[in-house]
Amino acid sequence: MGQALKLLYTYPDPIQAGLLSSLLESRGIATLVRHQYLSGAVGELPPDAIWPEVWVLHESDLPEATQLLAQLHATPTATGEPWRCPHCGEMNEAQFALCWACGRETP
Numbered sequence: 001m002g003q004a005l006k007l008l009y010t011y012p013d014p015i016q017a018g019l020l021s022s023l024l025e026s027r028g029i030a031t032l033v034r035h036q037y038l039s040g041a042v043g044e045l046p047p048d049a050i051w052p053e054v055w056v057l058h059e060s061d062l063p064e065a066t067q068l069l070a071q072l073h074a075t076p077t078a079t080g081e082p083w084r085c086p087h088c089g090e091m092n093e094a095q096f097a098l099c100w101a102c103g104r105e106t107p
């Protein structure tokens with residue numbers, strides 16, 4: 001069967017899920033975010049059942065996606081402040097060690 005949808009990560013926060021998805025897409029990895037918008041099903045499901053999920057569309061991309069995910073969570077900036085990417089100028093939250101837009105590392 002080779003190619004299959006793989007669940008990469010579940011976030012309690014749709015913004016973080018979107019950032020991870022953007023980072024992976026910037027590296028050419030196709031993703032799907034499920035439950036990104038929480039308003040619809042609230043009240044019908046337990047809270048953890050509607051956490052946003054980031055899926056990788058192609059199983060062959062999973063090793064690289066997992067590596068990027070690990071980098072993303074590995075080294076928050078020391079300042080705890082949002083930082084501006086020197087490569088593309090995008091603002092990034094402090095907990096992200098890689099630029100969500102271009103995937104470069106924090107300076």
Ligand SMILES: [Zn+2]
Nearest residue numbers: 085088099102
């Ligand atoms: Zn950037």
